[in-house]
Amino acid sequence: MDEDLPKKLAEFDGKGYVIAPAGYGKTHLIAMAVKASSQRQLILTHTYAGVNAIKKKMQVLAVPASRYQIDTIASWALRLCLYFPKTSNWKKEYPNSKEWGKLYEACTAMLDRPFAKRFVKSSYSGIYVDEYQDCSTQQHTLVEAVTKLLPCRLLGDPMQAIFDFADQPVNWEQHVYPHYQLLGELKTPWRWRLAGATELGDWLDDARKRLRAGEKISLATPLPKGVRRVAVDLTDFTNPGRLNFFYEFLDHEETVIAIHSGDPKSKNKTHKLAQSLGGKFSSIEEVEGKDLFSFIKKLEASKTVKQKLCLAIEFAKKCCNAVDGILSAATKRGEHAKATKVTKYPKILEVANHYLADPSSPNLARLVTAIQTNPETSTYRRDLVNRFMKVLRTHEENEGLSLLESAQRYQRDFRHSGRPIRHNKLIGTTLLVKGLEYHHAIILEAEAMSPKELYVALTRGAKTITIVSLENTIPT
Numbered sequence: 020m021d022e023d024l025p026k027k028l029a030e031f032d033g034k035g036y037v038i039a040p041a042g043y044g045k046t047h048l049i050a051m052a053v054k055a056s057s058q059r060q061l062i063l064t065h066t067y068a069g070v071n072a073i074k075k076k077m078q079v080l081a082v083p084a085s086r087y088q089i090d091t092i093a094s095w096a097l098r099l100c101l102y103f104p105k106t107s108n109w110k111k112e113y114p115n116s117k118e119w120g121k122l123y124e125a126c127t128a129m130l131d132r133p134f135a136k137r138f139v140k141s142s143y144s145g146i147y148v149d150e151y152q153d154c155s156t157q158q159h160t161l162v163e164a165v166t167k168l169l170p171c172r173l174l175g176d177p178m179q180a181i182f183d184f185a186d187q188p189v190n191w192e193q194h195v196y197p198h199y200q201l202l203g204e205l206k207t208p209w210r211w212r213l214a215g216a217t218e219l220g221d222w223l224d225d226a227r228k229r230l231r232a233g234e235k236i237s238l239a240t241p242l243p244k245g246v247r248r249v250a251v252d253l254t255d256f257t258n259p260g261r262l263n264f265f266y267e268f269l270d271h272e273e274t275v276i277a278i279h280s281g282d283p284k285s286k287n288k289t290h291k292l293a294q295s296l297g298g299k300f301s302s303i304e305e306v307e308g309k310d311l312f313s314f315i316k317k318l319e320a321s322k323t324v325k326q327k328l329c330l331a332i333e334f335a336k337k338c339c340n341a342v343d344g345i346l347s348a349a350t351k352r353g354e355h356a357k358a359t360k361v362t363k364y365p366k367i368l369e370v371a372n373h374y375l376a377d378p379s380s381p382n383l384a385r386l387v388t389a390i391q392t393n394p395e396t397s398t399y400r401r402d403l404v405n406r407f408m409k410v411l412r413t414h415e416e417n418e419g420l421s422l423l424e425s426a427q428r429y430q431r432d433f434r435h436s437g438r439p440i441r442h443n444k445l446i447g448t449t450l451l452v453k454g455l456e457y458h459h460a461i462i463l464e465a466e467a468m469s470p471k472e473l474y475v476a477l478t479r480g481a482k483t484i485t486i487v488s489l490e491n492t493i494p495t
Contacts, residue, residue: 024203025051028147028172035202036151036173036195040227041478042210042220042456045174049147050076052172053087058144061169062089063162065153065182067306067433069454073149088143092158093119096126099135106132113427116307123157130164139168150454151175153182154189173199178231181281181449181471210456211245214481219245223478230470239491249487253292253463262296264485265461269299273458274443278476280468281450289446290337290400292463297340298397303447304406308430310337311406315426324378325353328371331383334407335390338400345393346371364393380414380422387411401442406433449475459483466490 028037029052039045050073053060064070073089090098097114100107100122107129114122129135146165148154151173154162165171177191189195211220222243226236238248249264268275277292277300279285286305293302304310314334321327332351336342345364349356350371358365370389374382387408391398398404406429414425445457449472460480465473465488473494477484486493 024048025055027202028052029055031172031202032170033200034166034171034198035200036175037202038176038204039174040176040205040208040224041179041475042208042223042481043205044207044209045149045205046073046076047080047209048205049073049149049174050080050082052147053077054080054082056086056145059085059142060087061095061143061146061165062087062149063092063095063146064089064149064454065091065093066150066454067091069150072454072456092148092154092161093122096122096161100126100129103129103135106135112431120155120157123155123161127161127164130161130168136168139165143169145170145172147172147174149174150179151189151195152177152180152191153453156187156189156194159189159194171199172202178227178471178474179453181453181469181475210478210481214458216245216482218243219482219484222246226477227474230474233470235492235494236473237492238486238488245483247483247485249485250489251487252489253487262292264487265296265300268444268459268461272443273482275300275445275459275461276452276455276457276479277446277461277463278452278479279446279448279463280472280476281448285448288463289448293399293446294340296399298399298401300444300446301399301401301442303445303451304400304402305451308406308426311403311410312423312426314407315410315423319422324375327353327378328375329353331374331386335387338404339391339396339398341396342390345390345395367393380411380425384408384411384415452476452479455479456481459485461485461487463487465493466495468494470494 025048028048037048039048049062053062062073064073070089070091077087100109101112104110107125109122109125111118130139146169148162148171152175162171173195180188182188208220208224211217211223229236242248251261251264252258253261255261265277279288289302293300314330318327318330321330332342332346343351345367347356347362347368350368355372355375356368358368362368367389370386374386387404390396391404410422410426410429413429414420414422417425417428420428449468453475457479458481460476462473462476462484465476465486468476
């Protein structure tokens with residue numbers, strides 16, 4: 020990194036951008052630039068994982084908390100509109116996917132009002148927008164409105180533009196290059212140098228150039244230290260050894276991410292694969308929590324306690340293996356059960372009966388916990404279970420809220436606080452892991468990925484990359 024670049028960004032008072040490939044020190048640059056600033060900066064990004072990563076970097080580099088506010092573009096726009104509902108004409112606290120575009124328009128229009136301009140100028144002295152390749156054109160229009168009020172620095176990498184919007188993604192050739200000043204380009208693959216994997220970092224640097232030029236990456240030629248290819252068909256269910264390479268990663272505590280592409284079919288593949296691996300790897304849920312909210316809505320709509328118990332058991336089956344084997348027949352039917360000499364787990368039977376007698380959130384939490392912690396079950400959707408348990412806790416602590424309202428409140432707090440993933444062995448899609456860093460990355464069905472998705476996937480592992488593909492060149 021150019022040693023003068025943080026100071027250059029801190030002192031810049033116009034509209035500028037930095038090209039920052041994955042793993043080249045972008046988060047470090049933002050933190051150092053904010054540290055070099057004398058006044059509060061607004062830092063916007065796109066994902067909750069990104070929010071969390073920047074917060075951690077600020078803490079590591081001892082940047083005073085008074086110097087910054089970090090948020091997603093969506094959350095910042097929503098909060099600003101809710102601060103001034105009459106002016107913004109926006110009162111909906113939980114927009115659905117189709118309403119976000121209208122929110123950005125409302126926020127952009129409000130920023131043209133004199134009082135809103137004063138509010139923003141008095142709150143911040145500058146703005147950084149991270150991962151700018153992930154902006155939609157509506158978000159770009161919102162950022163443009165902010166640039167009329169504050170110095171703006173965009174940071175991003177067009178090679179990582181993998182989000183698919185209903186609204187068009189930002190076009191760097193049209194929206195950025197002609198109107199913003201180039202402030203610098205990060206050129207050192209620090210992620211891999213710091214991990215002692217210099218050869219891997221150099222290979223990825225070359226791979227980026229090839230993919231950007233429309234070329235393919237050869238897997239038939241000798242691969243550098245830290246890169247290996249596994250030629251196995253993951254869809255060949257007749258092959259009992261098709262998943263053996265996963266188990267090599269279980270003997271150490273370092274983080275591992277297995278990555279599918281971000282298409283809709285692949286989202287379900289992550290859960291199926293985690294299930295096949297018996298919960299040794301856990302799948303990551305999408306941020307919106309569609310499965311979580313779908314289950315909660317069904318649970319609230321249930322007219323009988325029997326239906327509620329059956330739904331809870333079905334939910335447990337979507338998250339854990341071997342649930343059927345630990346429940347009595349009556350419990351599985353949603354009925355009160357009696358323990359006999361052959362009842363394998365009377366404690367679970369008792370907890371289920373308690374829930375039938377009192378279908379409260381604490382009793383439901385005890386039931387889910389009893390199933391999840393049973394020695395015969397294995398949890399493969401920990402993310403989903405953990406989020407549901409936090410919703411139940413929120414509901415228990417807020418008696419006036421319905422379960423759905425509790426879920427919405429939890430989602431709001433989740434949106435604002437960032438999203439740390441604590442399990443060490445994970446499976447996700449490119450969309451869910453973008454911006455995150457792991458010690459080891461496994462690229463699944465690499466040949467099917469687009470060049471940009473492949474680049475995002477390849478750059479997640481700091482020490483090693485395992486490429487699973489039957490093809491000699493990727494992408495096909």
